[in-house]
Amino acid sequence: MTDQPLDPRSLRDAFGAFATGVTVVTTIRPDGKPLGFTANSFTSVSLDPPLLLVCLAKTSRNFAVMTEAKGFAVNILSDSQKDVSNTFARPVEDRFATVNWEAGPYGSPVFADVSAWFDCSLENVVEAGDHVILLGRVQAFEKSELNGLGYVRGGYFTPALNAKAVSAASEGALHLSAVVERDGEVLLVGHGKSLPGCRAVSGDPLQDLKTHLEELTGLSITLGFLYSVYEDKTDGTQHIVYRAFAGEGEVKCGHFTPPSALAKQSGAGSSGSPTADILNRFATESALGNFSIYVGSETAGRVHAISQKV
Numbered sequence: 265m266t267d268q269p270l271d272p273r274s275l276r277d278a279f280g281a282f283a284t285g286v287t288v289v290t291t292i293r294p295d296g297k298p299l300g301f302t303a304n305s306f307t308s309v310s311l312d313p314p315l316l317l318v319c320l321a322k323t324s325r326n327f328a329v330m331t332e333a334k335g336f337a338v339n340i341l342s343d344s345q346k347d348v349s350n351t352f353a354r355p356v357e358d359r360f361a362t363v364n365w366e367a368g369p370y371g372s373p374v375f376a377d378v379s380a381w382f383d384c385s386l387e388n389v390v391e392a393g394d395h396v397i398l399l400g401r402v403q404a405f406e407k408s409e410l411n412g413l414g415y416v417r418g419g420y421f422t423p424a425l426n427a428k429a430v431s432a433a434s435e436g437a438l439h440l441s442a443v444v445e446r447d448g449e450v451l452l453v454g455h456g457k458s459l460p461g462c463r464a465v466s467g468d469p470l471q472d473l474k475t476h477l478e479e480l481t482g483l484s485i486t487l488g489f490l491y492s493v494y495e496d497k498t499d500g501t502q503h504i505v506y507r508a509f510a511g512e513g514e515v516k517c518g519h520f521t522p523p524s525a526l527a528k529q530s531g532a533g534s535s536g537s538p539t540a541d542i543l544n545r546f547a548t549e550s551a552l553g554n555f556s557i558y559v560g561s562e563t564a565g566r567v568h569a570i571s572q573k574v
């Protein structure tokens with residue numbers, strides 16, 4: 265083996281090909297003031313004990329405080345928080361002036377409107393070249409139904425953008441539906457046989473679907489990643505299915521059904537119908553925590569895996 269000198273700029277670009285979420289890591293300084301920086305090096309490490317990590321550059325102005333703190337919080341930014349990410353990555357005088365935050369149960373600042381936050385004790389600081397690894401033990405956490413903000417190759421991305429691109433590319437009559445989840449269960453309508461959905465009526469099919477779902481269910485709905493795209497060859501209709509997440513409250517129409525019972529739903533469960541296949545696939549994937557996108561016709565197509573770290 266030879267130790268070829270590597271071009272750091274090029275290596276950095278190569279590392280940047282790995283799509284991540286975006287977090288803001290926070291703590292409280294000895295003088296009581298909050299401190300935080302944007303980090304996409306977050307990784308979940310262990311469930312038992314509950315551990316996570318982030319990497320901190322040794323050049324950070326906050327290096328000494330972060331590595332000597334009793335703990336830190338990791339705020340997973342949601343898709344509307346691009347500005348928060350930018351603020352906490354720049355030399356802004358008071359980074360916290362622009363966010364809604366409070367002290368978490370273990371003391372570090374946790375933000376409003378994030379996808380999730382973890383308030384941790386500092387378990388260990390591991391030497392790692394020009395960075396250190398901050399290993400945190402989760403003392404408290406909270407999650408919301410908001411989609412995360414994505415980051416790849418130096419740019420942000422959101423599920424909504426991805427979905428818009430797909431819907432714009434479709435031709436002919438367009439039918440939209442959703443696998444609407446809440447607490448791990450899926451909403452079925454039409455006597456438990458169908459996924460809720462509607463025809464696209466405006467130039468903004470995603471908004472049509474969201475409005476339809478909110479009117480139908482009486483719940484707040486967040487649209488997630490694209491789940492399935494297929495063409496019904498019998499009538500030429502393009503079907504686009506998204507994942508969606510429902511808020512709390514009593515559902516006006518339909519029932520939330522556990523994935524284990526989806527395959528048994530009469531009608532929807534008999535394999536062959538597109539809805540049955542989607543539900544069967546969803547039941548399998550939610551057990552694995554590994555979702556995928558289906559592209560094809562109602563009878564033949566390909567499933568593209570999206571690995572999802574749990």
Ligand SMILES: Cc1cc2nc3c(=O)[nH]c(=O)nc-3n(C[C@H](O)[C@H](O)[C@H](O)COP(=O)(O)O)c2cc1C
Pocket residue numbers: 286300301302303304305306318319320321323324325326349350352353354355415
């Ligand atoms: C999307 C994104 C991800 C980043 N990830 C990290 C990271 O994982 N670790 C790190 O030390 N800096 C990371 N940075 C850079 C820091 O946010 C930035 O250098 C820091 O806020 C500088 O301020 P400070 O010296 O006050 O810490 C990231 C920046 C951006 C925009």
